[in-house]
Structure formats: structure tokens, C-alpha cells
Amino acid sequence: MTTLGDSFHVYDTTLRDGAQREGISYSVNDKLVVARLLDSLGVGFIEGGWPGALPKDTEFFARAAAGDLELKHAQLVAFGATRKAGAKVHEDQQVRALLDSRAPVVTLVAKSDRRHIERALRTDVAENCAMVKDTVRFLVGEGRRVFLDAEHFFDGYAFDPDTALRVLESAVEGGADVVVLCDTNGGQLPLGLSRTVADVVARTGFRVGIHCQDDTSCAVANTIAAVQAGATHVQCTANGYGERAGNADLFAVVGNLVTKLGMPVLPAESLPELTRVSHALAEIANIAPDTHQAYVGSSAFAHKAGLHASAIKVDPELYNHIDPEAVGNGMRVLVTEMAGRASLELKGREFGIDLARKPEALSSAVRKVKELEAGGWSFEAADASLELLLRGELSELDSPPFALESYRVVLDHRSDGLIVSEATVKVHVAGERVIATAEGNGPVHALDAALRKALLPHLSWLDRVELNDYKVRILTDQHGTDAVTRVLVESTDGEREWTTVGVHGNIVEASWLALCDALAHKAMRAAADLVGS
């Protein structure tokens, strides 16, 4: 299917409005990488920043013009304000900077609420309209395509519709292609906003765009409502980054337009790239991806409730609003206290375990999971411990790689201020009784070191296994007033990562349980690899 071409604009403002989010500070190199990623998706316009206002943005446009940014799909847009009140447009340094940026498209921001014109700009409506018309005409005369961002349009239209419309008319008289209605304070709700958009389209016949801030958490809904009311240009930011509560999220807007409204606003091959690009852009912004983000979050198609899983077992479409792979995401089944037999059966499939014809083992595993979770265990993030539990129910596990006789950990607070932990483990491995002692900077570190020392000569794969991450959570609501500790251990052997869990009233024992599962899981895989080779 071909895209809608110029008849519908996907306009990205991550590099300008997205950068207005608290905590984001793109370097010029970051901006170039972001622009390339957005271009690879096939968005029509990339607003690169405000040249003349921010030195980094000026440099970004200079580097883009010098060949550092070759865009295959998008056109680069420079953002800026109209000339100042009472000034001559060709003498306005900010306007000149827009031309100097050499961007083929310019988006001008202009006031469209009479209160802002009079109180913030300290001018009158006639001069404000002249500022808009002069600036658009000047830039169009210099060969630029111009869009007008009508700031505070919805509030302004409600307060004084004639003024708001006069601003739009001035832009179009000057030669603007699109007038973008901005919900700058983000206070709109979909129904009212779509009525205004429809009204403006009907009264003016202008090409209308939409720009929504997310202060009512309705930016995406408002954007879609605007499109349904006649807007043909949507301004969005990656992952909804933006001033205050953010902007309309590009990925949700595009996801909705393509999969719900059947509008091919991006090239067909871009849709499965949404998740990857969203996460890559989060990385560059130095913001952890929102796991619950619609369409692209890692939890967007993660199912926890047993009833959901039982229907998904019949047909995944019953509980997924789209095929997750259509947007490059994937479905996951989570096993927790909310699991039923179907959840465990589906999870088992992920591990290559067929539980469908083992109803007793399945029911017993469900019971065990519920009991353990009630005692503070959590399998949601500990797939490796869950796999061991399921295989244990099916009596599929070989005996563990070693057997513990005992361990002891001591903590030594020395007179020189050093605190050293020492652990001794006595284990039986490969038919031998082994005793090993090691020091560490904490009790768990010492225990891990002692265990490795004891096992390494007997388990050839152990030298590749490392602890990647160690998370501790104190669960104060378990067992009345006694707190229990939950430890999650993430391990790696350089090729794959796996997570195990341990729970106990004693943090060292909780850690020990998680460590033992980690090694048992690796031993299980090593044995399977041996059989497979």
C-alpha cells in the first residue's frame, strides 16, 4: 500500500518540543542520530529546533546543510517566531536565522489568543496579524514552505473566535500551507477539541494541523479526534516527550492511524520498526523506556491474569487489540499468583515444555506458584526459577549439580575500619566432598566466591557464568510483622541471561536460594547442550 503522500503529514517535533521535556538535553550529534532514526521510519517532516535561539540548533542545521544529514523521506523544518511587534521583518535577526538554517520548511509560532496578544506580546490584534502575514510572506518569497503553529488556539477560539480565525487567515493570506491548531496548555478533551477542529475546517476551508500537549493525558486521543474531524497534519514527539506532561506520542498516534483507521501514514515496512525505534530514541534521550507505553512498551502485550491466558490459549487475538508483531513488539504471558493452568501451559511452551497432556503436574504447579507467591516469591521476572519449578513437577530435572552440606558466613569489622566478609561452604560435587573458603566485600559476595572456588574444578562451564545484577526487596507485609527478603539474581554466560529468585527471612539465605537456582538452571542448559551436540 502506498502512503498518503503530501495529503497527510506526520510531523515530528521531538528535536524541538521533545527537547523541552525536563531532563532531556540532546547534543548536536544526538540530534543528528535522532533525525536519522525518525527519517528511517518515513515521517514526512522533522522539526530540528529553533535556529538563532539555541546555538546547538543553529549548529545542527549548519551540519545538516553541510551534508551530515541526508534524509531519504523527511523534510527538515526550522522552527521560530514571527517578527517582533513594530519591527521590520527583513531586519528581524530571528527570522533571518530561519532563512540561514537553509531548511526547506519553516514552522512559525504565533499567538492566536487575544489575551496572549495583549498581555504577553503587549500589542493589538491588528499588529499581531501583520506580524504573522509579513513573516509568512517574507519566508514564502524566499522559497520556503511555511506552516503556522497557532499557539493557544483552542483557549483563544473559546475566548474570542474572531481573533483566533483572523490569525489563521493572516497566515494563509501570507502563503502558509497548513495552519496548526495548538492545544498549548494541553487542557482540552477530545469531544470539545474535535468540535472546534470541525468548526474551523468548515468555516475556513484551510488545511488544518493539530498539535496537542498531554496535560489532560488526552494528547493522543485529542490528536486522533482532530484527524477524524478533518485535520490532515499531526504534530507528535517520540514517546510523547515534551514540555510539562509531554506531547502526543508519535508511536501511539501512528499506531492508531494505521491499525485503527486504516490510514497508511507511514510506509508499510515502517510499522514493524516502531518498537525498535522507540527504544533507540529513549536510549538517546537517556530515559528508560516506558514499559507500559501503548504499542511499543514491553508490557503492552504482556498478559498476567489467568482468565486472559485461558482465552489466549485458544486464540491470541481474543486478548490482543492487534498482532503485537505488526508494530515490532511481542506477546508475553506472565506467571504470578494470578496465573491459572492456561498461563502455566502457555509459559511452558516458551520453555519448550508440553504441559497440555499433564493435567496433574499442571494443577500442582499452579498450586505451588500461588503458595510461593503468597509467601513473597515472585516469578514474573524470574523465568529461570519458574522453568526449574515446572520441570521439577514433571520430574524432568537431573539431580542438582551439587549438594550443600553447610555454609557459614562471618562478618569481620576490623580495627582499621575495614569490613570483610568470609564464607565457608561444604558441598558434595562429582562424588567428592569439597570445603572452600573465600572473602568478599559483603556476605553474598563471599558466599558466591566460596561456592565458585569449590565447584570450579568440577563444573567446566562455571567460569563463564557471572552475576549481572542483584536486586533485593524487603517485603514488610509478609508473615505479619516479620519482614522477608526477596532476592532476584540475573546471571549471564556471555551468550544468554537468566533470572532466578530466592525468598527467606534471612537475606543471605534468600540470596543463596537464588544463586543455587542460577547454577541449577545453567547446569540444566549445559546438560541439554551436551545432549544436543
Ligand SMILES: CC(=O)SCCNC(=O)CCNC(=O)[C@H](O)C(C)(C)COP(=O)(O)OP(=O)(O)OC[C@H]1O[C@@H](n2cnc3c(N)ncnc32)[C@H](O)[C@@H]1OP(=O)(O)O
Ligand atoms: C509553545 C512553545 O513551546 S513555543 C517554543 C518555545 N521555545 C522556547 O522558548 C525555547 C527557545 N527560546 C529561547 O531561546 C528564548 O526564549 C528566545 C531566544 C526565543 C527569546 O529570548 P529573549 O529575547 O531573551 O526573550 P524572552 O525569552 O524573555 O521572551 C520572549 C520574547 O518573545 C516574544 N514573543 C513570544 N511569542 C512570540 C511570537 N509568537 N512572535 C513574536 N514574538 C514573540 C515575547 O513577547 C518576548 O518579547 P519581549 O522580550 O519583547 O518581552
Ligand SMILES: CC(=O)C(=O)O
Ligand atoms: C507550538 C507549541 O509547541 C505549542 O503551542 O504547544
